[in-house]
Amino acid sequence: TLLVHWVPLVECTMLTGVVAVFHDISDIRHMEKMRRDFVANVSHELRTPITIIKGYAETLLRGALEHPIQANKFVSIVHSHADRLASLVSDLLTLSQLESGAVPLDATSVQVHDTAQHVVALLEQKIRERGIRVDLTGLEGAPCVMADPGRLEQVIVNLLDNAIKYTPTGGSVTLRSTCEGGNVTIAVQDTGIGIPSKDLPRIFERFYRVDSARSREAGGTGLGLSIVKHIVQLQGGTVSVQSSGQGSTFFVTLNRAETSDSAALAPTTAQ
Ligand code: ADP
Numbered sequence: 001t002l003l004v005h006w007v008p009l010v011e012c013t014m015l016t017g018v019v020a021v022f023h024d025i026s027d028i029r030h031m032e033k034m035r036r037d038f039v040a041n042v043s044h045e046l047r048t049p050i051t052i053i054k055g056y057a058e059t060l061l062r063g064a065l066e067h068p069i070q071a072n073k074f075v076s077i078v079h080s081h082a083d084r085l086a087s088l089v090s091d092l093l094t095l096s097q098l099e100s101g102a103v104p105l106d107a108t109s110v111q112v113h114d115t116a117q118h119v120v121a122l123l124e125q126k127i128r129e130r131g132i133r134v135d136l137t138g139l140e141g142a143p144c145v146m147a148d149p150g151r152l153e154q155v156i157v158n159l160l161d162n163a164i165k166y167t168p169t170g171g172s173v174t175l176r177s178t179c180e181g182g183n184v185t186i187a188v189q190d191t192g193i194g195i196p197s198k199d200l201p202r203i204f205e206r207f208y209r210v211d212s213a214r215s216r217e218a219g220g221t222g223l224g225l226s227i228v229k230h231i232v233q234l235q236g237g238t239v240s241v242q243s244s245g246q247g248s249t250f251f252v253t254l255n256r257a258e259t260s261d262s263a264a265l266a267p268t269t270a271q
Contacts, residue, residue: 041207045088045222049081084219091223094154095206098230105234106148109257112186113139115149116175119156123164131169134160138176138187144257145184151231152254158224159188159250165218166248167192185253195243203241204229228252 056074065071097103116136120127127134145152156175163173171191178185195203195210202208207222209215215222228250232239237254 038206041222042092045207046085049085049088052081053078053085084216084221087219088221088223091221091227094227095223095230098227098234105151105231107146107235108149109144110147110149110152111144112142112152112177112184115153116156116160119153119160122157123160126161126164130164130167132164132167133172135172135174138174142177142186143179143184145186145254146257147235147254148231151235155228155231155252156186156188158228159252162220162224162250163188163190163192163248165220166190179256182256183253184256185251187249187251189247189249191247194246195241195248197243200241200243204239 056078060071060074060078064074113136116139120134120136160173160175167173167190173188173190176187176189178187199208199210203210204225206226209220209222212222229239232252232254235254237252239253240251242249242251
């Protein structure tokens with residue numbers, strides 16, 4: 001779309017001509033549309049749990065409280081939707097912090113294996129409940145990467161959490177690393193439901209989901225992968241995904257840290 005401005009050329013008080021200035025405003029329009037879509041998505045995502053919480057609270061106040069079994073069920077529904085709201089608000093805050101650059105990212109040498117172990121400990125209950133096997137042996141001896149430790153942890157939490165969410169009971173998730181030149185690539189591979197090829201190009205967009213109902217049911221906000229992408233790009237890295245029918249693998253490539261720590265420099269045992 002071209003926006004044309006006619007600018008009069010004035011010399012002293014005499015009009016001597018006009019110049020046409022062309023601005024390509026398709027980018028501006030596109031950004032404006034993305035902003036409107038985002039606001040609409042946020043409103044929708046927030047309104048759904050609020051409506052549910054309000055509805056069940058009203059039902060409880062109108063008498064369901066007197067029936068303990070029913071009341072118990074309704075309160076737990078309220079609780080789970082309040083949890084959902086909290087995750088959504090927390091993810092939105094993270095995204096806005098990342099986008100505004102309000103919180104500068106640290107860049108220190110981080111041990112990938114230690115970080116992954118910590119994440120597995122954080123998600124231990126979920127991993128156990130879902131009956132998924134998580135294998136970190138491919139990260140042993142991985143070189144350190146240059147990253148913000150808290151943000152790298154968040155990247156691995158989001159990828160591992162997705163791998164667990166979208167892998168049926170009995171499946172497995174494998175983390176490994178490979179090293180090439182000055183880069184370290186961390187791969188998170190699962191044996192789960194996979195991602196159709198038509199959805200792969202859009203999977204890192206905010207609120208883009210293959211199956212919204214399934215994502216919500218699993219406690220997803222639709223923002224996890226866009227947070228991953230933002231963090232990795234802010235650290236000068238890249239993210240990508242591969243999926244063919246069954247299972248998915250997410251790859252995060254970051255700069256290898258210059259370190260004198262011999263353990264950290266040991267060759268990777270990646271498979
Ligand atoms: P969500 O909170 O919905 O999981 P994400 O941004 O983390 O949001 O992921 C976006 C979508 O990508 C998910 O809704 C799901 O459809 C798909 N997805 C992400 N990770 C996986 C995975 N490991 N296996 C299958 N699908 C996945």
